[in-house]
Amino acid sequence: MNLDTLLKKTARTLYLSARILPTSIRPAFTVAYLLCRYADTIADTHLLPAQRRLYWVQKFPQIVQAEKLEQQAVLLKEITGSSSNPYEKTLLTHLEDCLEELRHIEPDLKPFIVRVVKAVCQGMELDLQRFPQQKKAPAVPLQTRQELEQYCQLMGGEPGLFWSELIAYASPLLLPKEVFFELGQQIGNALQIVNILRDLPRDLRQGRCYFAREELTKVDLTVADLLLTKNSIRFAPIKKEGIGWGRKNLEQAAAYYAAIPKSQWRIRAAVAWPMLWTADTFYKLAQAPDLLNPTRRIKISKKRVYSTMMKSVLFVVSNRYFEKTLMAKLAQLH
Numbered sequence: 654m655n656l657d658t659l660l661k662k663t664a665r666t667l668y669l670s671a672r673i674l675p676t677s678i679r680p681a682f683t684v685a686y687l688l689c690r691y692a693d694t695i696a697d698t699h700l701l702p703a704q705r706r707l708y709w710v711q712k713f714p715q716i717v718q719a720e721k722l723e724q725q726a727v728l729l730k731e732i733t734g735s736s737s738n739p740y741e742k743t744l745l746t747h748l749e750d751c752l753e754e755l756r757h758i759e760p761d762l763k764p765f766i767v768r769v770v771k772a773v774c775q776g777m778e779l780d781l782q783r784f785p786q787q788k789k790a791p792a793v794p795l796q797t798r799q800e801l802e803q804y805c806q807l808m809g810g811e812p813g814l815f816w817s818e819l820i821a822y823a824s825p826l827l828l829p830k831e832v833f834f835e836l837g838q839q840i841g842n843a844l845q846i847v848n849i850l851r852d853l854p855r856d857l858r859q860g861r862c863y864f865a866r867e868e869l870t871k872v873d874l875t876v877a878d879l880l881l882t883k884n885s886i887r888f889a890p891i892k893k894e895g896i897g898w899g900r901k902n903l904e905q906a907a908a909y910y911a912a913i914p915k916s917q918w919r920i921r922a923a924v925a926w927p928m929l930w931t932a933d934t935f936y937k938l939a940q941a942p943d944l945l946n947p948t949r950r951i952k953i954s955k956k957r958v959y960s961t962m963m964k965s966v967l968f969v970v971s972n973r974y975f976e977k978t979l980m981a982k983l984a985q986l987h
Contacts, residue, residue: 656683656754659747663690666930666958670923678819681762684754685815688717688766689773691748695732696777697859703786705731710778714771717752725752765818772811776804785860792876794862794869801863802898805845806838813841820913820920828912836909840928843903846895847934853879854947864891882946892944896935900986903931907976910968918969925968925975929961932982939986 660683661668671682692713696706709728716725725748732745755766784793795801817837820826826833849856849863856863862876868891869875878884906928913921933953938944941951968975 656680656687656747656750659687663687667927669958669962670926673919673923674819675823675917675919677759678762678823680754681758681766682816682819684751684758685766685769687747687751688755688770689812691745691751692770692774692777694745695728696781698732699786699788701731703781706786707778707781710774710781713774714767717755717770718767725749759822762819762822765815765822769811769815772807776807779804779807780861787860790860792857792860792862792879794864794866794876796866798865798868801849801865802842804863805842805849809841809843809845809848810838811841813837813839813844816841816924817909820924824917824920825914826912827914828908833909833912836905836912839902839905840909843899844927844931846899846902847931847938850892850895850899850938850944851934851951854945854949857945858947864895868894879945882943885941885943885945888945892938896939896986899931899935900983903928903935903979904983906979907972910975911972915970915972921969922962922965925965926961929979929982930958932979933957933961936982936985 657668657672660671664671664686667686671679671686674682692710695701695709695713698706701709709732712724712728716728729745729748755763758766783795785791795804814834814837817834820837821830821833828836853863857876857879862879869879872887872890874884874887874891879888910921910924910928913924915921930953934951937951937953941949943949944951964978968978
């Protein structure tokens with residue numbers, strides 16, 4: 654199985670954006686995502702004790718950067734077959750293929766990949782250190798709002814920076830790079846808070862609550878209360894605040910998009926789709942009366958995904974049309 658196929662199997666929506674990227678940056682994007690996904694699987698498997706998972710998550714950036722073959726062989730032996738997801742299980746057997754592809758990536762792009770893998774692994778370290786790792790252990794909340802934003806920066810902002818660095822490598826920009834990179838991090842934060850809100854019921858049952866104790870106390874909730882779907886109404890103020898923070902970050906998407914020249918139609922389409930899908934998901938989250946329901950998975954429909962893609966020509970040729978579409982979606986969140 655080649656890496657493009659593996660990406661398609663493990664990240665169907667993201668693959669839609671990846672496949673339209675210019676060939677100069679598509680392999681780097683694919684390898685970086687798969688390596689981060691590999692690290693995530695290490696962090697989540699319960700076939701290894703927590704301390705061993707922490708050890709490998711800490712070592713993983715070194716394996717990626719320095720190609721330490723002995724450590725790689727030990728890791729493969731310990732982790733292979735540890736996922737119940739058949740596509741993740743396939744991913745776990747293809748670490749060598751990912752690292753081999755990394756060797757052929759443009760030298761200027763390799764530091765970007767190493768940095769984003771390191772940042773994501775730091776976020777996973779925090780998970781392993783903060784939250785209980787025993788099966789069915791009661792969930793533990795973060796202590797402060799700042800911890801949530803720090804986590805979003807590592808898991809969303811840094812990938813947003815990576816995405817922006819790839820774009821800057823492949824295309825001229827109509828903004829200074831440092832400004833473009835900062836906007837990319839803010840957009841990445843928005844994508845991450847969407848994931849946290851959407852995955853809340855599942856995370857709670859895995860011992861993780863990314864919403865701070867101080868926030869829960871303000872609305873007279875405990876982490877245990879969040880296990881009951883009926884408390885979705887009481888959780889609504891915290892949900893609203895999270896969506897509001899994400900909305901503020903996602904508002905930067907218009908300036909970010911306008912900084913990419915219209916001649917770069919592949920990049921513009923690949924960037925427009927996930928940002929608009931994120932706005933759609935925010936709306937779905939805002940409208941959900943039972944966010945805490947563990948049997949419900951909030952996601953946008955395939956129809957919405959493909960209708961956005963069908964409008965790509967309009968987005969590519971008109972910054973104004975993109976901004977108008979985005980802001981109309983975000984206006985629904987008030």
